[in-house]
Amino acid sequence: MTPPALFAIIFAEVKSGEGSGISIRISILASGSAGNSTLLETGRTTLLIDAGIGKKELTRRFAALGRAFPDGVDAILVTHEHSDHSHAVAQLARHWNCPAYLTEPTHREIVKMYAEDPENPGRKATFERIEYVRAGERFEIGDVEINAFRIPHDAADPVGFAFRANGTKLAITTDLGYLPEHVKQHLREADFLMLESNHDIEMLKVGPYPWHIKQRVMSRTGHLSNNVVSDFLSDSEMFDARPRHLVLAHLSEQNNHPEIARLSAEQALAARAVDFAFRGSLHVASQRSPLGPFEL
Ligand SMILES: [Zn+2]
Ligand SMILES: [Zn+2]
Known part of the structure; x- marks a missing residue:
């Protein structure tokens, strides 16, 4: 029996066992400027998107979701080099002996940043298996089709990702200063959308950050504000309201509050015309505790 056929049978059994017909499962392990990591699973393929927290803390997060640290991950996808997305990539790629998928400029920056693996002092932060991705291109890992798209952020070559598997689409995008047209296009038809609502x-204006940092956060290559997200969510021509789950992500702990972000998004969604109403559920991801799993 070929491995794909075997996997198909195993997953069919998982599905029938749960009686739910799940095609993708998403677990948000951490989200915010102190570390980001999301696990995406189909019956055949397991992907980690961003590696901002190390194995020890990830193990704790998985335990909070009532499960063990995964035995195997097929690939780690890194959106950009900022440490809240890349800190543990060398450690985890080595642990799972899996490739890291990232753009060449992002890889170059990570090599510069981590002369030493922050999770293993004294060891070089080397990756043995690298797969370069390019913004604007589509690639496949197992049964997941992935589109990487460029996002406006102050990093070497930052990307967001849209995933398709088993007829379900997911889009994940955080760390961007505004929502360009091509990004909005990639968010269309998503059944699950994870979108930054940073500050x-x-x-932010009256908060503790120095002025130059405030300017950076508010700039076109900084982070999305609740207001920008609300403008997007309320506009039926921009946001198709299709997601069954909409997750507000990468909230600032200094310059935002989960209830403020949620209220802002709820008001925006409530302002939509009845014919284009959002009927999914709204969630707020957290820096400190995991969220999920979402099963689609
Ligand atoms: Zn970040
Ligand atoms: Zn960033």
Whole structure:
């Protein structure tokens, strides 16, 4: 029996056992400027998107979701080099003996940043298996089709990802200063959307950050505010309201509050015309505790 056929049978059994017909499962392990990591699973393929927290803390996060640290991951996808997305990539890629998928400029920056593996002092942060991806291109890992798309952020070559598997689409995008047209296109038809809602502009303005950092966060290559997200969510021509789950992500702990972000998004969604109403559920991802799993 070929491996794909075997996997298909195993997953069919998993599905029938649960009686739910799940095609993708998503677990958000951490989200925010202190570390990001999301696990995406189909019956055949397991992907980690961003590696901002190390194995020890990830193990704790998985335990909080009532499960063990995964035995195997097929690939780690890294959106950009900032340490809250890349800190543990060398450690985890080595642990799972899996490739890291990232753009060439992102790889170059990570090599510069981590002369030493932050999770293993004294060891070089080397990756033995690298797969370069390019923004604007589509590739496949197992039964998952992935589109990488460029996002406006102050990193070497940052990307967001859209995934398709078993007829379900997911889009994940955080760390971007605004929502360009091509990004909005990639968010269309998503059954699951994870979108940054980083800061409340008023909280940022009066908050503790130095002025140059405030300017950076608010810039076109910084982070999305609740207001920008609300403008997007309320606009029926921009946002198709298709997601069964909409997750507000990468919230600032200094310059935002989960209830403020949620209220802002709820008001925006409530402002939509009845014919284009959002009927999914709204969630807020957290820096400190995992969210999920979402099963689609
Ligand atoms: Zn980040
Ligand atoms: Zn970043």
